[in-house]
Amino acid sequence: MSRLTTLVQRLIPSGGTGQRAAKSAVWLFGQNMVDRMLPLVLLVILARLVGPLELGLVGIALVSMSALRSLTEVGLNEALIQRVEDNVDRYLNTVLAMEVARGVLIFGVLFLAAPFIGRLFDAPAATPLIQVMAVSAVLRGLKNPAVVYFQKNLEYHKLFVYNTGGTLAFFFTGLALALWDPSAWAWVGAFLAADIVRLVSSYVIHDYRPGIGFDREAAGDLIHFGKWITGSSILYFLYNEGDDVFVGWLLSPVALAYYQYAYRMSNAPATELSQVVAGVMFPAFSKFQTDVKRLRESYFTTIRLVAFVAVPMGIGFAVVTPAFVESAFGAEWLPMVVAMQVLALYGVYRAIGKTMGALWKAVGRPDYITKTSLLKVLVIAVFIYPVTVRWGITGTAVLVLGVNLLVSMPINLYITAKVLETTSLRILSETTYPLVASGVMAAATWYVGQALVLPAWVELCVMIVTGGVVYAAAVLALDLGTNWGMRANLRQLVASVVS
Structure with a gap:
């Protein structure tokens, strides 16, 4: 004790x-x-x-x-x-x-x-x-x-x-x-x-x-x-839960349950990380709001650590989704598998995007969140009816992911680069190594899942362990062979916690 x-x-x-x-x-x-x-x-x-x-x-x-x-x-x-x-x-x-x-x-x-x-x-x-x-x-x-x-x-x-x-x-x-x-x-x-x-x-x-x-x-x-x-709260609801309302109204309460569960489960790992980032880094960034150099250094460290965790979580969850749904929910819930896989990838973007929102609020520009959210809402509103009618909740999920990757991400990167007095490519580069390591992990995990003929819950456990081991090995190899510096960042984080 x-x-x-x-x-x-x-x-x-x-x-x-x-x-x-x-x-x-x-x-x-x-x-x-x-x-x-x-x-x-x-x-x-x-x-x-x-x-x-x-x-x-x-x-x-x-x-x-x-x-x-x-x-x-x-x-x-x-x-x-x-x-x-x-x-x-x-x-x-x-x-x-x-x-x-x-x-x-x-x-x-x-x-x-x-x-x-x-x-x-x-x-x-x-x-x-x-x-x-x-x-x-x-x-x-x-x-x-x-x-x-x-x-x-x-x-x-x-x-x-x-x-x-x-x-x-x-x-x-x-x-x-x-x-x-x-x-x-x-x-x-x-x-x-x-x-x-x-x-x-x-x-x-x-x-x-x-x-x-x-x-x-x-x-x-x-x-x-x-x-x-x-304004951003209203718009956040519209683009984050407006699709829930639309699915429930257009399709049925059952379809709404499938879609909401797919979203909550697939986004859970990355969402928890994004909540930590938004909760801690907003007040921390606020203390550096007048010092661009310190703000920039703090932001790069933050997004590097977020990408290190969020990217493998989202990609890994997408790979193990079929086994997860069958073992946790049962066959009655299998119609939500594909939507859940798509939304798991959206969770990666969401976690990284939270770092930008925290930064914008810290420098006194929450209007950036409102304005970019409005654009997302307008684009989703134009396409949500035809894609949902044609492809159901899977179409809705693909629309949400596509709008964020193709419309929001370039704009968010530009604004963040302007605030930090850097470039979009410099910010985006922090996700390169996690994406490479996660790609290796996904390939190995998928192969193991295809090769196994086991009960769903056993298969899920084996795939999770495989993914964790392969990602750790890939990270170590990349860190030793490049200037990524992830081990140094992790040591610094641990030292800050235990000091």
Whole structure:
């Protein structure tokens, strides 16, 4: 126990910005692993118990909630984090008042609109699910606004406790309800349990106690920065979940379940990495926002490490998808295999793209996110109907990947290069070695999968081990034979964490 205590104490963020960011990344990665893995395990259990139709109803409720949250997002936390001053207490009462008002608004709109939403998706059984889940908006609005300090000050050990407590409540509540009454209500009950635990813990972990008050000047300062976050939040919903809405409306709740599961499972590894990057590097980059040289060096190190992890995760997942779906979900879910493989590749782009979004917000240009997101939404809107009608959820997945690679990536690279005073090719070069190593890994893993005639779960395990060993060997060979420098970066990262 003493060794564990010592380890935890050494991982508490301290030292310079680089050391604090590295240690915070460890906490955030651990948090995101728990936050992602436990809900995914619960999803797999529910998939086996209730099937795609019930989970399609859950998907409708989740999309409805997400739509209202995106429409009312004003970027208050981002505005507080981006501010240069360390103490932002004078804003917190105003933030609480605005968040409570937002929560009440979302609850009222969702509760009244639920019957219409049920008819829109031809799924009236989703109506009560939406109405009960709407309570979540009020619970989230009441949380202690001072939890923003955990991210602003890179105190991610506290954020770990705050978020992980809610995730554990979500998992065990959902598991108990699923075993007692296997239905969509298990997920709704778990969702609310997580929000209740996080609400209580927000006041336990941080000693700040907000009062009742509203400062119009403070609100104006925050909204001035957050207005672009609002726009990007709406557009993020449209290009990130608008396809979910379209699939559920055009096809069926079952198709929606296939598509949402394909997205969540395939993007899980890269998404966790992207959340770590966005969460840690935004406040870290913000501290260098006036020093282009340090900002550029920090960004190159970040994207190099992100590509090192995200590229093999996405490509590797695409290779093992058939065995994964058959072993985890069963034959009933096999129609989502191809869409899941395509979306796994999209997850690679998404993880790398998160580094750019964090950079843009850190230098005070969140409008870049809004403007580039608008372009993606417009292009997807033009083509989504014909490709979905013709090829179903696979066509939708290919469209999402194609728009991001062919339209968004060149523009994002150009903007990022301009901010860092470098070139697009210099940024893109950081993905070259991971792509080569991942290609070797994919070929070896695919060959092993084709050669084996084993139960799906055994085949999956063998393929994962093969992929890990081959990728490690390829990375070592490339690092020894070129100037990649990945081993040095990893040693530096470890030194920053344990120092």
